[in-house]
Amino acid sequence: MDFLVDNFGSILFYVVAAITVATAVGVVTFRNPVHSAVSLLLTFLMVAVLFIMSHAEFLAAVQVLVYAGGIMVLYLFVIMLVRITDLGPGTVFLSGLAPLAVLGGVVLGCLIAIGILLGSMAAGDGSAAAMTAIDGEAIGNTEAVGWLLYMKFLVPFEVVSVVLLVAMIGAIVFGRRDAALAGAGEEVEP
Amino acid sequence: MIGATHYVALSLILLCIGLVGVMVRRNFITVLMSLELMFNAVNLNLIAFSFRLGDLTGQVLAIFVITIAAAEAAIGLGLIIALVRLKDTVALDEADEMGG
Amino acid sequence: MKLYDLIWLIPILPLLGAIFNGLVSNRLGLSKSVTNAVALLGSGLAWLLGWAAIVQWILELGIHHTHVVRLFSWIQGGSLRILDGSLAEIDIAASFQLDAVSALMVFFVTFVGFLIHVYSIGYMHDESDRAYARYFSYLNLFMFSMLVLVLGSNLAVLFVGWEGVGLCSYLLIGFYFEKDWCAAAGMKAFIVNRIGDWGFLLAIFATFMVFGTLEFTEFFPAAAAHPEHYASAATVIGLLLFVGAIGKSAQIPLYVWLPDAMAGPTPVSALIHAATMVTAGVYMVVRCNVIYRLSPTAMLVVAIVGGLTAIFAATIGLVQNDIKKVLAYSTVSQLGYMFLGAGVGAFVAAIFHVLTHAYFKACLFLGSGSVIHACGGEQDIRKMGGLRKYMPTTYWTFLVATLAISGIPIFAGFFSKDEILFKAFEAGASDLNHFGSTYYALWILGMVGAVLTAFYMFRLVFMTFHGEFRGGEEAEHHLHESPWTMTMPLVVLGVLSIFGGLVGVPGKLFGHPEWNLVERFLEPILLPIGHAAEGGHDLSHHAVSLGLEWGLVLASVAVAGFGIWLAYRFYMGAEAFVRPRRLAERFPLAYKLLLNKYWMDEIYDATVIAGTVNGSRILWEFDARVVDGAVNGTALTTVGSSFMSGIFDLRVVDGAVNLIGTSYDVASRWFRKLQVGFAQGYAMVMVFGAAILLAVYYLFKLN
Numbered sequence: 001m002d003f004l005v006d007n008f009g010s011i012l013f014y015v016v017a018a019i020t021v022a023t024a025v026g027v028v029t030f031r032n033p034v035h036s037a038v039s040l041l042l043t044f045l046m047v048a049v050l051f052i053m054s055h056a057e058f059l060a061a062v063q064v065l066v067y068a069g070g071i072m073v074l075y076l077f078v079i080m081l082v083r084i085t086d087l088g089p090g091t092v093f094l095s096g097l098a099p100l101a102v103l104g105g106v107v108l109g110c111l112i113a114i115g116i117l118l119g120s121m122a123a124g125d126g127s128a129a130a131m132t133a134i135d136g137e138a139i140g141n142t143e144a145v146g147w148l149l150y151m152k153f154l155v156p157f158e159v160v161s162v163v164l165l166v167a168m169i170g171a172i173v174f175g176r177r178d179a180a181l182a183g184a185g186e187e188v189e190p
Numbered sequence: 191m192i193g194a195t196h197y198v199a200l201s202l203i204l205l206c207i208g209l210v211g212v213m214v215r216r217n218f219i220t221v222l223m224s225l226e227l228m229f230n231a232v233n234l235n236l237i238a239f240s241f242r243l244g245d246l247t248g249q250v251l252a253i254f255v256i257t258i259a260a261a262e263a264a265i266g267l268g269l270i271i272a273l274v275r276l277k278d279t280v281a282l283d284e285a286d287e288m289g290g
Numbered sequence: 291m292k293l294y295d296l297i298w299l300i301p302i303l304p305l306l307g308a309i310f311n312g313l314v315s316n317r318l319g320l321s322k323s324v325t326n327a328v329a330l331l332g333s334g335l336a337w338l339l340g341w342a343a344i345v346q347w348i349l350e351l352g353i354h355h356t357h358v359v360r361l362f363s364w365i366q367g368g369s370l371r372i373l374d375g376s377l378a379e380i381d382i383a384a385s386f387q388l389d390a391v392s393a394l395m396v397f398f399v400t401f402v403g404f405l406i407h408v409y410s411i412g413y414m415h416d417e418s419d420r421a422y423a424r425y426f427s428y429l430n431l432f433m434f435s436m437l438v439l440v441l442g443s444n445l446a447v448l449f450v451g452w453e454g455v456g457l458c459s460y461l462l463i464g465f466y467f468e469k470d471w472c473a474a475a476g477m478k479a480f481i482v483n484r485i486g487d488w489g490f491l492l493a494i495f496a497t498f499m500v501f502g503t504l505e506f507t508e509f510f511p512a513a514a515a516h517p518e519h520y521a522s523a524a525t526v527i528g529l530l531l532f533v534g535a536i537g538k539s540a541q542i543p544l545y546v547w548l549p550d551a552m553a554g555p556t557p558v559s560a561l562i563h564a565a566t567m568v569t570a571g572v573y574m575v576v577r578c579n580v581i582y583r584l585s586p587t588a589m590l591v592v593a594i595v596g597g598l599t600a601i602f603a604a605t606i607g608l609v610q611n612d613i614k615k616v617l618a619y620s621t622v623s624q625l626g627y628m629f630l631g632a633g634v635g636a637f638v639a640a641i642f643h644v645l646t647h648a649y650f651k652a653c654l655f656l657g658s659g660s661v662i663h664a665c666g667g668e669q670d671i672r673k674m675g676g677l678r679k680y681m682p683t684t685y686w687t688f689l690v691a692t693l694a695i696s697g698i699p700i701f702a703g704f705f706s707k708d709e710i711l712f713k714a715f716e717a718g719a720s721d722l723n724h725f726g727s728t729y730y731a732l733w734i735l736g737m738v739g740a741v742l743t744a745f746y747m748f749r750l751v752f753m754t755f756h757g758e759f760r761g762g763e764e765a766e767h768h769l770h771e772s773p774w775t776m777t778m779p780l781v782v783l784g785v786l787s788i789f790g791g792l793v794g795v796p797g798k799l800f801g802h803p804e805w806n807l808v809e810r811f812l813e814p815i816l817l818p819i820g821h822a823a824e825g826g827h828d829l830s831h832h833a834v835s836l837g838l839e840w841g842l843v844l845a846s847v848a849v850a851g852f853g854i855w856l857a858y859r860f861y862m863g864a865e866a867f868v869r870p871r872r873l874a875e876r877f878p879l880a881y882k883l884l885l886n887k888y889w890m891d892e893i894y895d896a897t898v899i900a901g902t903v904n905g906s907r908i909l910w911e912f913d914a915r916v917v918d919g920a921v922n923g924t925a926l927t928t929v930g931s932s933f934m935s936g937i938f939d940l941r942v943v944d945g946a947v948n949l950i951g952t953s954y955d956v957a958s959r960w961f962r963k964l965q966v967g968f969a970q971g972y973a974m975v976m977v978f979g980a981a982i983l984l985a986v987y988y989l990f991k992l993n
Contacts, residue, residue, distance in 0.1 A: 013196065028208075040223050107981045109202055
């Protein structure tokens with residue numbers, strides 16, 4: 001019992017990490033895209049937990065709201081919209097590519113791991129206090145993030161807004177009924 | 191104890207899984223979902239460093255990433271619709287009009 | 291212009307005749323009359339001019355004056371350092387000289403030559419016009435060469451004549467060149483001569499190296515003035531000159547060409563191989579008497595070779611059955627006598643014998659030609675006999691000449707041969723150069739040779755002209771005397787054979803040495819040597835007493851008489867041929883040996899000829915295999931390498947050019963594969979690229 005209490009943080013982390021990895025593998029592996037979508041949803045939730053563990057409460061909320069609530073819903077809408085039987089009796093994975101891709105991924109992963117190991121970052125605790133303070137004033141994480149967002153990072157904030165606008169326009173353009181034939185320049189009745 | 195290194199390692203694992211998924215899956219939708227996974231890995235990395243270094247900039251960046259990921263998801267799904275309308279399939283290996 | 295200044299014209303006149311007959315009469319086929327006229331003019335004018343020039347020279351300049359006529363500078367070279375260290379200028383002139391010995395030679399060469407030209411008109415009558423013209427052209431050319439030889443004032447001009455007579459000998463021996471054996475005989479003569487000429491050339495080089503000059507008037511006095519200084523050089527030069535003489539004058543071992551030379555027309559045999567060419571060697575030795583007198587060794591060698599040849603050839607002549615072959619071996623034998631004379635210091639006697647031999651040997655050959663002509667080409671004396679009745683002129687002249695050659699008194703040959711034998715004896719008695727016993731032995735050989743000479747010559751006379759004709763009835767009907775063109779020279783020569791020797795009567799026997807005209811005439815050529823000499827004729831007068839001298843004369847007559855008597859016993863009368871046949875049966879081996887001329891030609895064939903031919907074959911093999919192989923190999927290599935070059939050009943060069951094009955093709959094909967339009971492929975490439983970049987970065991960072 002003491003062990004559990006003493007190391008609750010570590011145990012929690014490992015458990016959450018394991019679930020995250022498992023669901024991530026599930027995303028990549030499931031045949032049915034719906035299953036992949038659900039798996040992805042779980043991954044998002046786990047990541048949100050990890051965010052909370054890192055004292056990024058605001059971001060955890062944003063993750064759940066935007067990713068889990070918005071993007072996944074969107075994916076599920078599209079999956080339902082598109083007749084998934086199109087995939088046919090073909091394979092899930094591209095046949096020739098799988099081993100090579102895994103290899104590539106592993107190699108890249110190892111290389112990056114080497115980089116991390118060589119890095120001068122010493123293991124150590126983060127400071128929870130810093131996560132909630134601006135200029136030493138403890139105001140809570142959300143306020144702190146908000147303050148930074150609208151003060152220091154205003155211009156990027158505005159730019160990202162424009163990007164969202166552009167994306168919205170693009171999505172509409174893509175979604176038009178005659179979008180597929182738009183390249184041909186034919187007039188199609190909407 | 192759990193330090194930044196653990197988070198970074200986890201983020202790396204998630205990145206690799208997502209990378210493999212992008213490269214390997216035949217279904218375009220799944221590919222996009224693997225892509226989202228990669229975004230999450232990046233976010234995890236950013237948050238881990240932000241915590242470790244005590245700088246909130248990491249979290250701000252993570253917000254931007256989430257925003258852009260949303261935008262990209264929208265575009266991607268629009269692409270799927272277009273592809274389905276054109277080729278009547280979501281299999282990527284059949285989308286090789288531009289191939290030599 | 292004095293006639294003796296025109297001595298250069300004496301050879302030129304026959305030369306012009308030769309050129310005309312050879313290039314015009316021969317080519318255009320002019321009639322025989324034209325050819326005759328030109329040829330006779332050529333030799334006749336030379337004869338007349340020669341005699342006239344000699345007479346004028348004797349009368350105006352005297353026999354002691356050597357008259358040199360220098361025409362032009364012939365060979366001009368740079369300077370050569372000669373043996374005594376001084377620098378000698380090579381300046382050989384084309385010049386002629388008239389002195390005692392050359393005058394004597396010109397005297398009989400032109401005269402006998404002219405007579406033989408006349409004789410040839412009759413003898414060659416049956417030839418075609420062109421062959422006739424060719425013959426006379428060669429004959430005139432020979433006269434030219436011989437006269438150049440005897441009139442030359444230096445060794446080089448002499449050598450020109452020397453080679454010229456060799457050439458003409460070849461041309462004339464091989465006159466009937468359509469017959470293989472005639473052509474072969476001509477070649478044999480020339481080649482054997484050449485061997486002698488090699489020695490002569492070396493002698494010329496040696497003379498130049500020792501004396502720095504080739505002019506007789508220059509180096510003879512020089513040699514005579516310093517006898518000890520030049521003694522060893524004189525030996526070398528003398529021996530080398532004698533090698534030339536051995537070839538030209540048919541001594542052992544280079545005599546083998548002379549019997550074969552009988553393949554030529556008979557007048558040719560008479561002129562060249564009896565009277566003139568073969569005596570050139572003797573002339574040369576006598577001309578260079580100064581050199582020989584300086585070298586006792588050389589003189590001894592000359593004497594020994596001469597003596598051995600004399601007897602060797604005489605033995606062969608004993609049993610020959612071809613009339614011309616007998617005369618040929620007789621010539622070789624007589625030449626041996628001449629060299630024997632020269633070798634014992636009797637240079638005057640040697641030249642005197644040349645003169646008398648010219649008369650009687652020419653007469654004998656021309657006579658034999660007449661006989662052959664009458665017998666329709668038959669030359670075997672076993673098929674002749676009793677020709678005395680049918681051709682009296684020929685018979686009497688032949689007999690007279692035979693008496694001369696046998697050495698019967700007052701006939702020409704007696705005086706000269708007797709002089710030689712006497713001098714040989716005297717050389718023995720006075721122990722000349724300390725070789726006295728050798729000279730005695732040579733005298734004995736000479737005496738034996740005289741017996742043999744008389745014997746075989748009279749054998750010839752008896753078998754040919756006496757007894758019964760053995761040639762068959764058919765031939766007997768054709769027997770006739772020859773035309774006047776042939777008999778006239780015979781008569782002239784016959785008369786000379788009788789009285790020609792009287793110019794050399796040994797007056798000393800009667801206490802009047804001045805009666806020996808020849809000796810007085812030729813005295814100037816025997817230059818006095820340094821201090822009072824051995825090898826001269828100074829000592830000689832005291833060695834043999836007058837009584838002994840008379841005894842020797844009678845002895846030589848006796849041996850000649852014995853030879854004639856023996857021949858009479860063997861070949862005349864009722865028991866003719868019985869004794870020789872019995873003798874041959876009793877000594878079959880000896881008979882065979884002599885009949886086959888000691889198998890000398892066969893021995894030469896097996897040794898020298900075979901050796902040369904095999905040596906040539908080896909060299910030919912080397913040339914054909916190795917040298918030609920190398921050359922062919924080079925050719926093959928060239929062909930091969932150019933082939934390779936072509937291939938190279940085709941494959942490699944063109945290939946390289948094509949390669950560039952192909953590489954573009956391949957590269958573009960490969961690059962095209964990159965653009966598959968397959969997005970995930972791009973993604974993978976990106977991953978790998980990133981991996982590589984990271985790896986490279988780490989490597990750099992680690993270093």
